[in-house]
Amino acid sequence: xxxxxxxxxxxxxxxxxxxxxxxxxxxxxxxxxxxxxxxxxxxxxxxxxxxxxxxxxxxxxxxxxxxxxxxxxxxxxxxxxxxxxxxxxxxxxxxxxxxxxxxxxxxxxxxxxxxxxxxxxxxxxxxxxxxxxxxxxxxxxxxxxxxxxxxxxxxxxxxxxxxxxxxxxxxxxxxxxxxxxxxxxxxxxxxxxxxxxxxxxxxxxxxxxxxxxxxxxxxxxxxxxxxxxxxxxxxxxxxxxxxxxxxxxxxxxxxxxxxxxxxxxxxxxxxxxxxxxxxxxxxxxxxxxxxxxxxxxxxxxxxxxxxxxxxxxxxxxxxxxxxxxxxxxxxxxxxxxxxxxxxxxxxxxxxxxxxxxxxxxxxxxxxxxxxxxxxxxxxxxxxxxxxxxxxxxxxxxxxxxxxxxxxxxxxxxxxxxxxxxxxxxxxxxxxxxxxxxxxxxxxxxxxxxxxxxxxxxxxxxxxxxxxxxxxxxxxxxxxxxxxxxxxxxxxxxxxxxxxxxxxxxxxxxxxxxxxxxxxxxxxxxxxxxxxxxxxxxxxxxxxxxxxxxxxxxxxxxxxxxxxxxxxxxxxxxxxxxxxxxxxxxxxxxxxxxxxxxxxxxxxxxxxxxxxxxxxxxxxxxxxxxxxxxxxxxxxxxxxxxxxxxxxxxxxxxxxxxxxxxxxxxxxxxxxxxxxxxxxxxxxxxx
Numbered sequence: 135x136x137x138x139x140x141x142x143x144x145x146x147x148x149x150x151x152x153x154x155x156x157x158x159x160x161x162x163x164x165x166x167x168x169x170x171x172x173x174x175x176x177x178x179x180x181x182x183x184x185x186x187x188x189x190x191x192x193x194x195x196x197x198x199x200x201x202x203x204x205x206x207x208x209x210x211x212x213x214x215x216x217x218x219x220x221x222x223x224x225x226x227x228x229x230x231x232x233x234x235x236x237x238x239x240x241x242x243x244x245x246x247x248x249x250x251x252x253x254x255x256x257x258x259x260x261x262x263x264x265x266x267x268x269x270x271x272x273x274x275x276x277x278x279x280x281x282x283x284x285x286x287x288x289x290x291x292x293x294x295x296x297x298x299x300x301x302x303x304x305x306x307x308x309x310x311x312x313x314x315x316x317x318x319x320x321x322x323x324x325x326x327x328x329x330x331x332x333x334x335x336x337x338x339x340x341x342x343x344x345x346x347x348x349x350x351x352x353x354x355x356x357x358x359x360x361x362x363x364x365x366x367x368x369x370x371x372x373x374x375x376x377x378x379x380x381x382x383x384x385x386x387x388x389x390x391x392x393x394x395x396x397x398x399x400x401x402x403x404x405x406x407x408x409x410x411x412x413x414x415x416x417x418x419x420x421x422x423x424x425x426x427x428x429x430x431x432x433x434x435x436x437x438x439x440x441x442x443x444x445x446x447x448x449x450x451x452x453x454x455x456x457x458x459x460x461x462x463x464x465x466x467x468x469x470x471x472x473x474x475x476x477x478x479x480x481x482x483x484x485x486x487x488x489x490x491x492x493x494x495x496x497x498x499x500x501x502x503x504x505x506x507x508x509x510x511x512x513x514x515x516x517x518x519x520x521x522x523x524x525x526x527x528x529x530x531x532x533x534x535x536x537x538x539x540x541x542x543x544x545x546x547x548x549x550x551x552x553x554x555x556x557x558x559x560x561x562x563x564x565x566x567x568x569x570x571x572x573x574x575x576x577x578x579x580x581x582x583x584x585x586x587x588x589x590x591x592x593x594x595x596x597x598x599x600x601x602x603x604x605x606x607x608x609x610x611x612x613x614x615x616x617x618x619x620x621x622x623x624x625x626x627x628x629x630x631x632x633x634x635x636x637x638x639x640x641x642x643x644x645x646x647x648x649x650x651x652x653x654x655x656x657x658x659x660x661x662x663x664x665x666x667x668x669x670x671x672x673x674x675x676x677x678x679x680x681x682x683x684x685x686x687x688x689x690x691x692x693x694x695x696x697x698x699x700x701x702x703x704x705x706x707x708x709x710x711x712x713x714x715x716x717x718x719x720x721x722x723x724x725x726x727x728x729x730x731x732x733x734x735x736x737x738x739x740x741x742x743x744x745x746x747x748x749x750x751x752x753x754x755x756x757x758x759x760x761x762x763x764x765x766x767x768x769x770x771x772x773x774x775x776x777x778x779x780x781x782x783x784x785x786x787x788x789x790x791x792x793x794x795x796x797x798x799x800x801x802x803x804x805x806x807x808x809x810x811x812x813x814x815x816x817x818x819x820x
Contacts, residue, residue: 203330219267481543549566625663765794
């Protein structure tokens with residue numbers, strides 16, 4: 135562990151040199167009784183940057199000894215820990231900010247009033263440990279388990295000082311980047327003397343340990359003081375500590391030796407003469423300095439100047455800049471001009487204004503602004519610097535400039551949402567493009583102050599969720615309509631039939647067998663639903679007939695004449711469109727008297743392929759008395775006669791009839807004078 139500590143010291147210095155920021159212990163007080171507190175500082179490298187660089191503290195763990203600096207029982211390991219909540223408030227805390235976390239069950243009287251604002255300019259936060267800005271848990275670490283529980287065990291607002299309470303005889307107060315990291319800074323005392331960062335021997339009873347220098351990892355920069363007299367919660371611990379804080383964030387203190395620049399000028403005469411001079415005097419900061427006047431000159435002294443305002447920007451070796459102005463006036467009859475400004479209200483409004491006011495010279499005056507306006511006051515102007523030249527009736531003139539500062543940016547309140555949601559969905563964190571605003575809705579407790587939307591609390595329905603950010607005229611608001619649906623599983627089915635030997639593709643599967651095939655899927659509302667395919671296979675039955683012509687006769691079947699007994703097999707398609715066969719058994723008999731027989735087919739295919747193109751009846755031992763074909767509406771589409779026993783699929787008028795099933799009726803007289811009526815169905819398929 136000592137090797138790791140040395141390595142961390144090296145990394146810590148390197149990180150700060152790289153302008154990274156991290157949370158560091160600045161002061162630890164045992165208080166009186168249980169009036170304990172810990173003061174942190176967001177540390178970084180010195181910077182003139184405004185706003186200052188910031189650190190994201192979400193998930194950073196603060197704890198007493200967790201077994202790192204002493205293990206077992208009796209070494210100050212309090213069950214549980216506290217961490218900074220996953221709250222946008224902590225996403226960007228500027229370096230130089232002091233954060234005091236205290237036991238609000240026994241508040242130390244030295245602690246200032248609670249301060250939860252980052253916009254009040256005092257660079258400090260005073261936060262009770264039970265605040266919802268922290269997450270707490272009382273499970274581990276403990277004397278037998280040094281591991282931290284998973285994220286789900288940490289609850290916002292569940293912080294309690296008992297989870298980090300510090301023992302007088304030996305304990306530590308540490309910081310970890312997250313629940314799986316190792317401590318990167320800690321203050322230890324008493325029995326907690328293993329692999330320490332900062333360590334004080336003896337008891338901490340009645341003691342306060344304070345960083346009084348600018349390096350939190352150097353023992354010599356820490357002092358041990360007494361509770362009641364040496365506690366400084368929310369304030370720097372010493373002059374050196376204050377200077378260190380101010381160096382990290384110019385808004386957090388006044389550092390001695392700051393860069394200063396004073397500009398002065400000598401006047402010129404009235405008229406066209408331009409013989410004025412200007413000079414800048416520099417103090418503080420760190421040399422060498424870079425000088426840039428508004429006329430492009432880079433020396434401290436400039437000459438041959440016309441009357442007017444000259445701005446100089448001075449930048450020191452550390453990168454800090456300061457500006458000063460010098461006004462070169464005309465001689466005794468010169469005109470002095472001042473410019474007052476009204477800044478832009480909100481970014482992009484371009485509603486600034488400037489007014490030029492002359493003194494000296496002889497009225498009346500004329501005005502000429504840098505935007506070519508000739509009015510005393512120019513209005514509706516965007517941010518920038520504008521100059522005005524005022525000339526009196528004698529031709530003497532004076533020039534001045536004024537700056538319209540940019541208005542506060544209007545934050546973007548756009549809500550980033552998904553959806554629709556189901557009442558079974560888990561809570562989802564709504565996020566807006568700008569932080570620090572207020573969430574509201576018309577569904578009661580369905581959304582929290584941090585934007586956590588709970589579909590179960592909302593219930594099924596349509597709601598409006600709004601987010602407002604900013605203040606006054608610089609406020610932006612966005613509202614979204616959120617749909618929450620109930621979860622009702624659906625059960626649907628479909629049926630399909632196919633011919634034997636065919637295949638059917640369903641849900642990516644090629645099916646060959648009959649059966650029920652269910653598929654479970656998740657609908658758009660997150661509900662499990664079932665769709666079932668009921669697949670059946672048509673029954674195909676080959677047909678047959680027997681013909682017994684007399685010897686010496688012939689039989690014509692599908693264009694083929696048969697003169698001897700045989701089996702004529704014809705490929706046909708049944709009413710379901712499935713292929714099958716029709717077999718005609720031909721038996722030639724020796725008959726002096728023809729036996730009575732009638733053959734009526736049940737399917738034909740008039741597609742001009744010379745195979746089964748006609749519906750033809752055969753009559754032996756008799757003759758046709760009457761015959762016709764009827765469609766499904768009862769209309770006769772074909773009539774038969776003794777010398778016309780075939781139908782080609784056309785009406786009596788020669789028009790094609792559609793595919794389908796038709797009814798036939800035949801009355802046949804036999805050779806003995808008897809009559810038989812035949813009624814049935816024939817299928818026509820082209």
